[in-house]
Amino acid sequence: MRQVVMTKPREIVVEDRADPKIVEPTDAIIRLAATCICGSDLWPYRGVQDVHHQVMGHEYVGVVEEVGREVTTIKVGDFVVGSFWASDNTCEICQAGYQSHCVHRTVMGLIGTQSELARVPLADGTLVATPSQPDNDLIPSLLAASDVLGTGWFAAVAANAGPGKTVAVVGDGAVGLLGILAAKQLGAERIIAFSRHAARQKLAREFGATDIIEERGDEGVAKVYALTDGLGAHSVIEAVGTQEAMMQAIRSARSGGHVGFVGVSHGVNIPGELLFGTGIHLHGGPAPVRQYLPELINLIWDRKIDPGKVFDLTLPLEQAAEGYRAMDERRAIKVLLTV
Numbered sequence: 607m608r609q610v611v612m613t614k615p616r617e618i619v620v621e622d623r624a625d626p627k628i629v630e631p632t633d634a635i636i637r638l639a640a641t642c643i644c645g646s647d648l649w650p651y652r653g654v655q656d657v658h659h660q661v662m663g664h665e666y667v668g669v670v671e672e673v674g675r676e677v678t679t680i681k682v683g684d685f686v687v688g689s690f691w692a693s694d695n696t697c698e699i700c701q702a703g704y705q706s707h708c709v710h711r712t713v714m715g716l717i718g719t720q721s722e723l724a725r726v727p728l729a730d731g732t733l734v735a736t737p738s739q740p741d742n743d744l745i746p747s748l749l750a751a752s753d754v755l756g757t758g759w760f761a762a763v764a765a766n767a768g769p770g771k772t773v774a775v776v777g778d779g780a781v782g783l784l785g786i787l788a789a790k791q792l793g794a795e796r797i798i799a800f801s802r803h804a805a806r807q808k809l810a811r812e813f814g815a816t817d818i819i820e821e822r823g824d825e826g827v828a829k830v831y832a833l834t835d836g837l838g839a840h841s842v843i844e845a846v847g848t849q850e851a852m853m854q855a856i857r858s859a860r861s862g863g864h865v866g867f868v869g870v871s872h873g874v875n876i877p878g879e880l881l882f883g884t885g886i887h888l889h890g891g892p893a894p895v896r897q898y899l900p901e902l903i904n905l906i907w908d909r910k911i912d913p914g915k916v917f918d919l920t921l922p923l924e925q926a927a928e929g930y931r932a933m934d935e936r937r938a939i940k941v942l943l944t945v
């Protein structure tokens with residue numbers, strides 16, 4: 607099969623690799639219907655995170671080709687969506703809704719899903735089958751559910767978004783944009799998007815943003831306060847992972863408010879005195895996407911949400927290198943790779 611490999615920062619190749627085989631009796635093998643490039647793939651691409659000849663990708667939808675002998679709920683031929691963390695969905699941590707911290711978890715990025723085929727561990731716990739084979743136009747949205755939608759959804763839940771709430775969103779990548787969609791679905795009254803990018807501002811408004819703030823730092827915080835009677839936002843989503851973004855998020859929240867942080871943390875240090883003084887709730891980390899998949903698949907299936915709009919560039923898997931360049935240069939929000 608063909609598979610995307612990052613040989614070193616800024617070098618993407620597509621290689622012939624052995625087809626995956628069932629390793630554990632709880633595995634499934636899927637044939638990808640589509641795959642994509644994640645904002646988090648840019649950390650190693652930019653050399654911020656070590657990389658040496660590594661398979662890439664952790665988002666996936668596709669058709670089950672083979673299942674191990676202990677798989678009972680997923681069948682050959684099912685169209686499935688799974689999270690970027692494989693999880694058993696039965697341990698105490700999973701049952702509490704934290705499948706991304708499952709005691710048996712495996713991160714799909716180590717397996718790599720920017721490929722024609724992929725092995726999915728813990729298939730019964732990880733995969734959710736759609737009601738039938740989806741129409742082609744639903745595939746981008748189902749693929750978005752695998753990570754960016756589920757992650758944006760968790761961020762909105764962690765930020766306690768809901769009716770009557772003002773939600774501020776730091777980060778205008780796919781996760782931030784889908785955090786806006788999630789906040790809207792959860793009933794938020796006002797949604798403030800931080801963005802300086804015209805195309806992303808437009809999509810933010812389509813997903814439910816009511817206000818856009820282009821300023822950052824003190825000026826950005828001041829604008830949030832000006833929009834919230836000097837109190838700050840009830841709920842803030844942090845979808846970047848840098849020190850600047852985390853400080854923007856914490857300082858934009860009102861006392862007693864909630865910050866949901868889902869940007870993969872790189873060099874973030876939160877001063878204890880600041881945290882102590884704010885009186886906010888902080889919750890986040892790798893999103894338990896699996897918890898939300900049945901609900902998100904239903905919303906997509908019933909065409910109530912269209913998260914696939916975040917894919918603004920589609921390329922064949924063989925042109926993955928151009929997809930990485932487009933995302934690195936912010937020419938594309940998110941790149942879908944056809945297989």
Ligand SMILES: [Zn+2]
Binds near residue numbers: 695700701708709
């Ligand atoms: Zn578990």
